[in-house]
Amino acid sequence: MCWSLDGTWRFHFSPTTSAAPADAAEVDLDDSGWEPIQVPSHFVLTDDSRWGRPIYTNVKFPIPLDPPHVPDANLTGDYRLEFELPGAETTTEGIRPGEPWQGWRDFQRVLLRFDGVESIGLVHLNGKRVGVVRGSRLRTELDVTDLLRPGRNLLHVRVHQWSAMTYVEDQDQWWLPGIFRSVCLIGRPAGGIDDFWLDAGYDHRTGRGRIVPEITAADDAWPITLRIDDLHFEQTFASADELLPLDLGEVVAWDCDTPRLYTATLASNGETIEAKIGFRTVRVVGRELLVNGRPLRMRGVNRHEFDPDKGRIVSEERLRADLMMMKQHGMNTVRTSHYPPHPRFLDSCDELGLFVVLENDLETHGFELAGWVGNPTDDPTWTDHLVDRMRRTVERDKNHPSVIIWSLGNESGTGANLAAMSAWTHRRDPGRPVHYEGDHAGRYTDILSRMYPPLEGLEDLSDGLGSALTDIPGQAARQTDRPIMLCEFVHAMGNGPGGVAGYEHLFDTLPGVIGGLVWEWRDHGLRTTINGQPDFGYGGDFGEVFHDATFVIDGLTTPDGHPSPAMAEVAAQFTPIRLEMDQEVVFIRNLRHSADTSDLVFTVVVDGPDGEVGREEMDVPVIESGDEIAVVLPSVAPSAHERWLSVVASLGDDSAWAPAGHVVARAQVIIEPTHGPAATPRPRPAHLDGWQVGPVTLDPVTGRPSSWAGVPVSESDTTLWRAPTSNDSLRTFGSYELADVVATRGLGVDAPSSAERWRDAGLDRLVSRLVELRHDGDRITVRRRQAPAQGTWGVEVIEQWTELEGQAALGIDIVPFGRFDCTWPRVGWHLLLPGGYSEASWVGTGPGEAYPDSDAGVWLGSFSADIDDLCFGYIVPQETGHRPNLRRLAISGAGLPTLQVSSSGPHHPGFTLARHDAHELDAASHCSELGTSRGVHLYLDAAQHGLGSRSCGPDVRPEFQLWAKAVRIDLQLGVMR
Numbered sequence: 001m002c003w004s005l006d007g008t009w010r011f012h013f014s015p016t017t018s019a020a021p022a023d024a025a026e027v028d029l030d031d032s033g034w035e036p037i038q039v040p041s042h043f044v045l046t047d048d049s050r051w052g053r054p055i056y057t058n059v060k061f062p063i064p065l066d067p068p069h070v071p072d073a074n075l076t077g078d079y080r081l082e083f084e085l086p087g088a089e090t091t092t093e094g095i096r097p098g099e100p101w102q103g104w105r106d107f108q109r110v111l112l113r114f115d116g117v118e119s120i121g122l123v124h125l126n127g128k129r130v131g132v133v134r135g136s137r138l139r140t141e142l143d144v145t146d147l148l149r150p151g152r153n154l155l156h157v158r159v160h161q162w163s164a165m166t167y168v169e170d171q172d173q174w175w176l177p178g179i180f181r182s183v184c185l186i187g188r189p190a191g192g193i194d195d196f197w198l199d200a201g202y203d204h205r206t207g208r209g210r211i212v213p214e215i216t217a218a219d220d221a222w223p224i225t226l227r228i229d230d231l232h233f234e235q236t237f238a239s240a241d242e243l244l245p246l247d248l249g250e251v252v253a254w255d256c257d258t259p260r261l262y263t264a265t266l267a268s269n270g271e272t273i274e275a276k277i278g279f280r281t282v283r284v285v286g287r288e289l290l291v292n293g294r295p296l297r298m299r300g301v302n303r304h305e306f307d308p309d310k311g312r313i314v315s316e317e318r319l320r321a322d323l324m325m326m327k328q329h330g331m332n333t334v335r336t337s338h339y340p341p342h343p344r345f346l347d348s349c350d351e352l353g354l355f356v357v358l359e360n361d362l363e364t365h366g367f368e369l370a371g372w373v374g375n376p377t378d379d380p381t382w383t384d385h386l387v388d389r390m391r392r393t394v395e396r397d398k399n400h401p402s403v404i405i406w407s408l409g410n411e412s413g414t415g416a417n418l419a420a421m422s423a424w425t426h427r428r429d430p431g432r433p434v435h436y437e438g439d440h441a442g443r444y445t446d447i448l449s450r451m452y453p454p455l456e457g458l459e460d461l462s463d464g465l466g467s468a469l470t471d472i473p474g475q476a477a478r479q480t481d482r483p484i485m486l487c488e489f490v491h492a493m494g495n496g497p498g499g500v501a502g503y504e505h506l507f508d509t510l511p512g513v514i515g516g517l518v519w520e521w522r523d524h525g526l527r528t529t530i531n532g533q534p535d536f537g538y539g540g541d542f543g544e545v546f547h548d549a550t551f552v553i554d555g556l557t558t559p560d561g562h563p564s565p566a567m568a569e570v571a572a573q574f575t576p577i578r579l580e581m582d583q584e585v586v587f588i589r590n591l592r593h594s595a596d597t598s599d600l601v602f603t604v605v606v607d608g609p610d611g612e613v614g615r616e617e618m619d620v621p622v623i624e625s626g627d628e629i630a631v632v633l634p635s636v637a638p639s640a641h642e643r644w645l646s647v648v649a650s651l652g653d654d655s656a657w658a659p660a661g662h663v664v665a666r667a668q669v670i671i672e673p674t675h676g677p678a679a680t681p682r683p684r685p686a687h688l689d690g691w692q693v694g695p696v697t698l699d700p701v702t703g704r705p706s707s708w709a710g711v712p713v714s715e716s717d718t719t720l721w722r723a724p725t726s727n728d729s730l731r732t733f734g735s736y737e738l739a740d741v742v743a744t745r746g747l748g749v750d751a752p753s754s755a756e757r758w759r760d761a762g763l764d765r766l767v768s769r770l771v772e773l774r775h776d777g778d779r780i781t782v783r784r785r786q787a788p789a790q791g792t793w794g795v796e797v798i799e800q801w802t803e804l805e806g807q808a809a810l811g812i813d814i815v816p817f818g819r820f821d822c823t824w825p826r827v828g829w830h831l832l833l834p835g836g837y838s839e840a841s842w843v844g845t846g847p848g849e850a851y852p853d854s855d856a857g858v859w860l861g862s863f864s865a866d867i868d869d870l871c872f873g874y875i876v877p878q879e880t881g882h883r884p885n886l887r888r889l890a891i892s893g894a895g896l897p898t899l900q901v902s903s904s905g906p907h908h909p910g911f912t913l914a915r916h917d918a919h920e921l922d923a924a925s926h927c928s929e930l931g932t933s934r935g936v937h938l939y940l941d942a943a944q945h946g947l948g949s950r951s952c953g954p955d956v957r958p959e960f961q962l963w964a965k966a967v968r969i970d971l972q973l974g975v976m977r
């Protein structure tokens with residue numbers, strides 16, 4: 001029974017510990033000069049800079065490495081809450097949060113519960129010291145029975161930004177002090193149940209459920225009855241001695257596909273508790289992680305708790321929406337990186353069906369920069385505290401069926417304390433494996449876990465070469481006796497990750513590799529004002545002098561929850577319904593954990609350049625989990641046009657996590673035209689009237705287009721530049737250009753980033769020289785040489801303009817000269833159109849953007865969109881909006897002629913329509929710095945470089961790199977009036 005103390009408290013802010021009021025806990029202090037604050041909140045986010053500001057660091061500590069001491073400049077918040085407890089009234093009815101609590105005296109004990117206080121809370125009640133809240137994301141319960149008074153009570157909590165705890169909470173995230181999760185009083189009745197664990201297992205051979213009950217209660221609580229109505233089960237235990245394993249008969253197992261929960265009721269002499277239980281058994285057997293006897297194939301994501309306005313306070317709607325979005329994108333596992341989440345999160349995982357790797361609140365990463373000297377995880381003075389952190393993690397969440405793995409923490413080196421935490425966990429809960437990535441040698445954990453290996457590194461791991469991915473002395477080990485998971489892989493920072501497909505393939509095929517979790521779910525941009533405009537801030541935007549800049553902007557969704565294009569890619573890779581097809585047959589493989597395909601409808605769709613030409617529902621038998629079938633596809637009528645044959649698997653009915661029609665999987669093949677159109681003579685180029693080529697007018701001096709359909713156009717140029725993506729710009733790991741190093745060591749070396757190389761090569765500052773401008777009556781030839789200052793390398797560009805059937809036919813040959821010792825970001829043609837253009841419809845790749853190593857979430861079809869929606873609003877402006885394989889594009893705007901671009905192949909260019917060009921995007925570090933748009937920029941690219949994952953992980957794979965090469969772009973520019 002819980003009485004919420006959330007709401008408005010009184011607050012006093014001090015910039016240093018010594019400035020904090022000495023009498024802040026005193027009952028009679030006149031705090032009328034204090035200010036109101038909401039609990040929960042982070043005080044540094046409540047009133048902008050007056051109460052301090054957030055700080056972002058990744059690995060490094062924002063304070064001197066001087067454990068356990070912290071600087072005097074330690075933001076301190078004093079919180080006071082006065083509350084009334086009526087004294088005489090009695091009721092033992094359940095008390096609802098926020099409602100007045102009648103009859104506190106009925107309770108034998110009263111606990112004061114804190115679910116989250118960063119970094120430490122010193123608690124006084126009615127002027128008396130109660131205790132200390134440690135472990136920012138852990139639950140603390142303090143017994144206040146003897147301190148509560150009838151009538152008025154005064155609670156005081158002093159919160160410090162830094163404390164000894166800071167040294168074990170160095171996660172890659174914002175430092176956000178405050179009481180940021182709920183505070184409540186818990187009434188414990190006489191004869192109540194202090195704690196319970198209904199450890200519910202499932203025997204997949206018999207289909208029977210089993211509960212190992214554990215109930216902690218005083219003598220006056222017994223007998224205690226357990227009831228599970230749906231199983232017609234009831235049993236009364238006279239005492240704890242009678243708590244023996246229970247056979248529940250046949251049950252429906254709990255897993256990610258069928259999250260069947262049963263309501264259990266525990267009734268003691270003093271209270272009745274309802275709990276949701278799910279029957280499931282987790283076992284590591286050899287190199288497999290079995291859930292209910294079936295090997296788990298992990299398709300996961302790392303999730304921090306984050307809200308752009310409230311920091312680590314996530315509303316229930318947002319939390320729920322996140323989980324629904326994960327389910328909709330094929331994810332079956334969440335790692336609560338890097339601390340226990342709000343308890344409600346796990347209720348929803350239980351209900352919706354997501355496996356959880358539940359991580360303890362521990363990271364000491366900054367010690368790595370000091371050679372791990374003094375690392376708390378290997379220092380005996382920290383042993384009890386760290387084991388206690390793990391204990392609280394496990395005890396709070398042990399009843400959740402969704403929790404299948406305990407994780408000791410993140411990036412804390414290795415040491416005896418981690419081994420002790422693991423030993424405690426194994427003893428306490430033999431039913432769940434223990435994970436910790438830093439246990440590279442596999443000394444005390446059950447799963448071999450790694451972060452961001454290249455594919456070769458993963459292969460080495462599967463082969464037992466555990467050394468491939470560690471440079472920590474003494475950590476190498478040869479291991480082939482346990483499952484391998486990537487607790488983090490592919491870094492969703494900015495535009496990317498690319499290359500997910502390679503990992504998915506290895507997860508499916510390499511022995512012992514069970515899958516991985518994308519880093520990470522959400523960008524942690526904090527809503528703020530930058531340059532007088534609303535924007536999302538990152539490291540350095542809040543006055544920090546020592547920070548890690550943009551590295552906190554690395555999620556699959558924006559800070560406010562919009563999925564990035566990478567989400568579609570991840571979904572297409574993660575889908576457990578694998579479709580592989582050619583023109584005649586589709587192979588359908590069901591890789592779901594346990595569910596068959598009876599909830600799915602399979603549809604075959606035929607599209608062509610002029611839209612959909614056929615659709616029919618397929619007759620697909622139900623496919624059991626693990627099975628594969630082949631289904632013959634209807635034949636597609638021969639056509640003079642290409643056809644795109646797709647198979648789409650979608651939900652037949654509404655499910656708990658998506659509406660009917662939600663697409664679960666999709667595959668497509670291109671069917672080439674089976675017969676050509678009646679042989680028509682190739683049109684002859686028309687004689688050109690001056691510098692007019694169809695609807696395009698060329699400037700007679702420069703040879704560049706000056707108008708198109710009467711509309712002024714400008715800035716036409718060949719370009720090799722794209723605004724570097726975060727993956728282009730950062731170089732956390734090495735590059736595939738040094739393939740031999742990668743192959744032997746598993747990682748690259750500290751080579752310059754792509755963007756550094758591109759800038760060194762001057763690709764962002766090519767200047768051009770007109771070599772030749774020739775008018776041959778029916779053809780205009782423009783030859784240019786483009787090169788950077790001091791460059792002996794560059795490109796020769798030959799543009800040939802002819803008029804064919806009223807359209808301007810433009811053929812562009814781009815040929816490199818000199819020596820390029822770097823890749824190219826892109827190679828294409830750019831043109832600036834008036835800003836009045838606002839809509840696009842196209843036949844080609846859509847609906848989203850795509851790059852060579854990230855194109856599984858898109859397909860060929862007919863699409864339309866507002867130009868403003870064609871580019872994604874990456875929080876740090878960068879390359880976006882490329883859609884390869886364009887057949888036809890119409891660009892329209894009110895009062896403007898509709899411009900048309902078509903490509904008849906054989907190489908179809910990609911297109912981008914954007915309000916800012918690559919240089920403008922490149923120059924801006926925030927969207928608010930982009931400035932006024934000069935118009936609509938049309939890019940038509942022969943090719944783009946891949947995305948890779950090098951902001952934290954491997955670079956673009958060789959097969960997706962764009963190296964200097966001769967390319968040709970063929971376009972027809974027309975107008976539709």
Ligand code: GAL
Binds near residue numbers: 410952
């Ligand atoms: C990992 C770390 C994460 C995050 C990620 C990069 O090393 O565990 O917390 O920092 O790198 O974004």
